[in-house]
Amino acid sequence: MEPAFENIQAKGATLPEQAAEQISKLIVEQHLTCEDKLPSEFELAEMLGVGRGTIREGVKLLVARNVLDIRRGKGTYIAPNPGEIPDPLGFFYYPDQFRLALDLAEIRLQMEPWVARVAAERATAEDLKKLREACCVVEQDIVAERDHSKNDVLFHVAIAECTHNLVVPKLIPIITYAITLFVSLTQSRLKAQTLVDHREILDTICDRDVERAGAAMERHIEYNRALLQEIVGRLGKDKGELPSSTD
Amino acid sequence: MEPAFENIQAKGATLPEQAAEQISKLIVEQHLTCEDKLPSEFELAEMLGVGRGTIREGVKLLVARNVLDIRRGKGTYIAPNPGEIPDPLGFFYYPDQFRLALDLAEIRLQMEPWVARVAAERATAEDLKKLREACCVVEQDIVAERDHSKNDVLFHVAIAECTHNLVVPKLIPIITYAITLFVSLTQSRLKAQTLVDHREILDTICDRDVERAGAAMERHIEYNRALLQEIVGRLGKDKGELPSSTD
Numbered sequence: 001m002e003p004a005f006e007n008i009q010a011k012g013a014t015l016p017e018q019a020a021e022q023i024s025k026l027i028v029e030q031h032l033t034c035e036d037k038l039p040s041e042f043e044l045a046e047m048l049g050v051g052r053g054t055i056r057e058g059v060k061l062l063v064a065r066n067v068l069d070i071r072r073g074k075g076t077y078i079a080p081n082p083g084e085i086p087d088p089l090g091f092f093y094y095p096d097q098f099r100l101a102l103d104l105a106e107i108r109l110q111m112e113p114w115v116a117r118v119a120a121e122r123a124t125a126e127d128l129k130k131l132r133e134a135c136c137v138v139e140q141d142i143v144a145e146r147d148h149s150k151n152d153v154l155f156h157v158a159i160a161e162c163t164h165n166l167v168v169p170k171l172i173p174i175i176t177y178a179i180t181l182f183v184s185l186t187q188s189r190l191k192a193q194t195l196v197d198h199r200e201i202l203d204t205i206c207d208r209d210v211e212r213a214g215a216a217m218e219r220h221i222e223y224n225r226a227l228l229q230e231i232v233g234r235l236g237k238d239k240g241e242l243p244s245s246t247d
Numbered sequence: 248m249e250p251a252f253e254n255i256q257a258k259g260a261t262l263p264e265q266a267a268e269q270i271s272k273l274i275v276e277q278h279l280t281c282e283d284k285l286p287s288e289f290e291l292a293e294m295l296g297v298g299r300g301t302i303r304e305g306v307k308l309l310v311a312r313n314v315l316d317i318r319r320g321k322g323t324y325i326a327p328n329p330g331e332i333p334d335p336l337g338f339f340y341y342p343d344q345f346r347l348a349l350d351l352a353e354i355r356l357q358m359e360p361w362v363a364r365v366a367a368e369r370a371t372a373e374d375l376k377k378l379r380e381a382c383c384v385v386e387q388d389i390v391a392e393r394d395h396s397k398n399d400v401l402f403h404v405a406i407a408e409c410t411h412n413l414v415v416p417k418l419i420p421i422i423t424y425a426i427t428l429f430v431s432l433t434q435s436r437l438k439a440q441t442l443v444d445h446r447e448i449l450d451t452i453c454d455r456d457v458e459r460a461g462a463a464m465e466r467h468i469e470y471n472r473a474l475l476q477e478i479v480g481r482l483g484k485d486k487g488e489l490p491s492s493t494d
Contacts, residue, residue, distance in 0.1 A: 028340060057307075064311030065332070067340070083337020085312070089417045090330020093275060093314070096413075103412045114357050165350045167422070170336045175414070 015050060019058030022048055024067060027078055038068060038076040084170070091177050098232045101178035105225040108175050109218065112156065115172075116201060116217035119162035120210045127162040128206050134158035135202045142191045149183040152176075155198060159217075162205065182228055193223055262297060266305030269295055271314060274325055285315060285323040331417070338424050345479045348425035352472040355422050356465065359403065362419075363448060363464035366409035367457045374409040375453050381405035382449045389438045396427040402445060406464075409452065429475055440470055 013021070023044065026032070038044070038059070045052045059076060062068040069079040094100045123131070134155040141148035153176045160169040183190065197220035204213040260268070270291065273279070286294070291302045306323060309315040316326040341347045370378070381402045388395035400423045407416040430437065444467035451460035 024339065031342060060307060061311045064308045067337070081337060082340040083334060085332070085335065087330060088332060088335030089414070090314070090328060092271065093329040094413070095278060100413055103414050106412055107414055107418070110361050111358065165353055166341070166347055167336070167350050167354055171354070171418070171421075174418075 015054045016057035016061055019048055019050060019054050020061040023058055023062060032078045034078050034080040036078050101228055104175050104178045105228055109221045112221055113214040113218040115160050115163060115168055117210045117214040119159045120205045120208050120213035122164050123162035123205060131158045131202060135198050138198060139195060142195055149180040152179055262301045263304035263308055266295055266297060266301050267308040270305055270309060279325045281325050281327040283325050348475055351422050351425045352475055356468045359468055360461040360465040362407050362410060362415055364457045364461040366406045367452045367455050367460040369411050370409035370452060378405045378449060382445050385445060386442060389442055396430040399426055
């Protein structure tokens with residue numbers, strides 16, 4: 001096997017950045033997974049020809065980026081989904097959260113009916129079982145008057161899993177970012193409609209009715225978008241931010 | 248004005264993680280932008296009621312996540328697009344880069360014709376000027392036999408900018424992730440077709456011909472997908488990874 005590392009030489013990036021890059025390459029080249037422990041600081045320092053301090057800083061960078069995972073009392077492992085981070089596009093920092101929510105709704109309206117159609121085509125029996133469960137969990141939240149926003153996202157992710165496309169389930173949490181903000185702004189109207197819509201989406205996918213699955217999803221997102229637009233109009237767009245869910 | 252910070256109390260997250268979260272909130276609440284310097288370690292330590300070491304580690308976390316930016320000799324500033332990182336879904340770590348590329352092509356085929364249609368509807372004169380320039384840059388790369396993959400992505404981002412949707416231009420670099428790998432695998436066939444396709448997409452958008460812009464983009468992506476599928480078939484899917492572009 002070829003050596004996984006080149007010795008680090010001073011380029012544009014800082015030494016810890018370069019160490020992080022080399023460790024990333026090691027993970028890929030050696031097909032390391034979340035079962036695998038990272039070599040020790042000492043071993044990495046030897047391999048890269050740098051001090052242990054540089055390795056330590058490089059590892060910190062990769063922990064911050066969710067590539068590595070420090071398990072208390074066990075050591076440093078590869079993260080379960082290396083490099084995947086919450087809010088990867090930095091939506092949290094967008095100054096106009098209203099506009100962000102409306103722009104996301106536009107994307108959802110384009111993407112998710114297609115996702116539902118593909119899901120109706122490709123879902124396995126196992127997928128449908130998980131989808132039914134995900135639907136029930138949202139229903140239980142709503143009936144119990146708990147915040148259903150997290151499980152709502154997971155229902156849409158479960159639909160995306162039915163497509164067997166590797167990336168679609170990763171895009172759903174991005175484009176549904178506004179759900180949490182949105183749910184807190186709406187009252188029982190949204191909740192009642194969500195129960196009906198989700199059930200219809202579930203049933204049409206389970207029936208493998210491609211066209212009706214797409215149409216049901218389209219109605220669901222369009223309803224949500226119209227409600228959001230109404231709220232934005234009411235609260236005044238110039239305020240420039242949605243009230244936070246903890247208000 | 249309300250105080251931006253709560254004093255940090257021990258919760259689940261580590262102290263540096265909590266400091267990072269509080270600093271993030273400060274950035275949002277005080278509408279700080281890339282023009283703004285972060286308060287000093289000393290000031291932050293006072294505000295959060297923790298040691299400077301904790302602040303230092305929290306700042307490192309936010310630098311690793313591209314929320315903060317250390318400018319040499321100037322200090323720590325807010326990053327230009329805070330929280331936006333390259334490869335936010337960790338595609339680099341996916342074991343089957345072939346399948347990733349094909350799954351991304353499926354998403355592009357769904358998204359980008361729509362993006363082209365919306366671009367043809369909404370583009371301003373200024374947008375079209377930038378789009379023409381972006382098209383020329385790719386052409387120059389191809390004619391000069393340089394790697395055109397980076398500028399190819401930027402052409403597709405320029406189309407996405409024409410939609411005036413905040414998020415669409417951020418999604419393009421994600422779903423075009425495979426272009427770099429892909430370009431290195433293809434020969435002059437792709438380059439000649441890219442010249443023709445990009446020009447047609449540009450012209451139809453400039454003509455504000457919504458339907459033809461969508462159709463031109465669809466053909467472009469479908470051509471790319473078919474070529475990719477052919478290559479994947481030829482190289483053998485079982486290998487599980489595309490040759491790296493430096494091979």
